[in-house]
Structures are given as C-alpha cells and as structure tokens.
Amino acid sequence: MKRTLILLLSLTCNLCLWAQKQQDFAAxxxxxxxxxxxxxxxxxxxLMMERMLQLPSLETDGVNRDALKQVKTIRLVINKDKQETEHAFEQAVKLAAQNAARYVLRAENTTRRIYTRRRGENIVEIVLLTKQNGGFILVDLTGNMTDAFIHNLIRQ
Incomplete structure (x- = not known):
C-alpha cells in the first residue's frame, strides 16, 4: 500500500513537471x-487578469466579464517592421503547421489565422496571427475557454 502511494505521488509530480515545461505558442x-x-x-x-476582473466597468458588463474569466494569460508579440511582417507571419504559420497535432486551424483569410489547442472538451489556448497596418501581431490566449468564446472571437 505504501509503495503504491509513493508510486502514485511520484507519477503525479512528474506529470506536473512535464506540464510546466510545455510552452505556449508565443513563447x-x-x-x-x-x-x-x-x-x-x-x-x-x-494576477493582472484578476485585477482586470475587479474593475468597476466590468462589474456591470456580464458578457465581457464572463469572457475574461475564461482567460488565464494573454501574450502579445508585436513586430512593427514592415520589411519583416510577411516573414514573421509566414514563420508563425509554419510553426503552427509543424505542430498540427497540437494546433488546429479554426479560421483564416489572407491577413489573419486563428488556431486552437484543446485538452479534452476545453480550449486551453487560442492563437491569433495577423498582419495589419504594416506589422505582425501574435495574440496568444491561455485558459479554459468554451466554444462560444472562440465563435465570438471569429465573428469579430
């Protein structure tokens, strides 16, 4: 019994360490x-997301408050060099393609792509790649998001 408990505890620790090593797309x-x-x-x-949820303007805005509750972390990667925009966009698309088992393309056009990563029923990461105004922007949302959240994002 003691050995089984130690084995389970050891496996749980190893799983936690492995999960912490997983990088999000932006990183x-x-x-x-x-x-x-x-x-x-x-x-x-x-911590900043929690503070944002405490803003008075969000207390009365239930829709945006519920959406923000689903997001744990936001990373913004921005390139403003017009000469590098196309290359940056292409490299991001290439990275997503290399990790096709992890990131699924949900929407695309010539200037924007949206990818999702799931764990079970939950969307745990949304990656938005866009080139606009002569620059490249990568927005990476992590958390536990619903399909309704991604549908609202795609519509915008």
Missing amino acids: RFMQIHGKEITMECTTISP
Whole structure:
C-alpha cells in the first residue's frame, strides 16, 4: 500500500513537471525567431487578469466579464517592421503547421489565422496571427475557454 502511494505521488509530480515545461505558442515563437525578427513580447499575467476582473466597468458588463474569466494569460508579440511582417507571419504559420497535432486551424483569410489547442472538451489556448497596418501581431490566449468564446472571437 505504501509503495503504491509513493508510486502514485511520484507519477503525479512528474506529470506536473512535464506540464510546466510545455510552452505556449508565443513563447515558442519568441524562442525560435526572437533573434532573427524584431519583436516585442508583452504578457498579461493571471494576477493582472484578476485585477482586470475587479474593475468597476466590468462589474456591470456580464458578457465581457464572463469572457475574461475564461482567460488565464494573454501574450502579445508585436513586430512593427514592415520589411519583416510577411516573414514573421509566414514563420508563425509554419510553426503552427509543424505542430498540427497540437494546433488546429479554426479560421483564416489572407491577413489573419486563428488556431486552437484543446485538452479534452476545453480550449486551453487560442492563437491569433495577423498582419495589419504594416506589422505582425501574435495574440496568444491561455485558459479554459468554451466554444462560444472562440465563435465570438471569429465573428469579430
């Protein structure tokens, strides 16, 4: 009994460590292309998300409040160099294609792509790639999001 308990505890610890090593799309993109493409990465942490939910304007706005509750972290990767925009967009699309088992394309047009990553029934990551106004923007949302959340995002 004692051995079984120790084995289960050990497996749980290893699983937790493995899960913590998993990078989100934005972190992986920055790691691979951060030296060749001029980019800025901004992270809105879980603590900041909690503080945003406490804003008085969100207390009366139930729809946006419910949407924000589903998001744990937001990462914004921005490239403003017009000469690098196309290359940055292509490299991000290529990275998603290389991880097709992990990221599923949900919507696309010539300037925008939306990918999702699921764990079971929940969407745990949404990646928006866009090139606009001569720049490249990668928005990476992590959390436990619903299909309704992604449908609203695609409509906008």
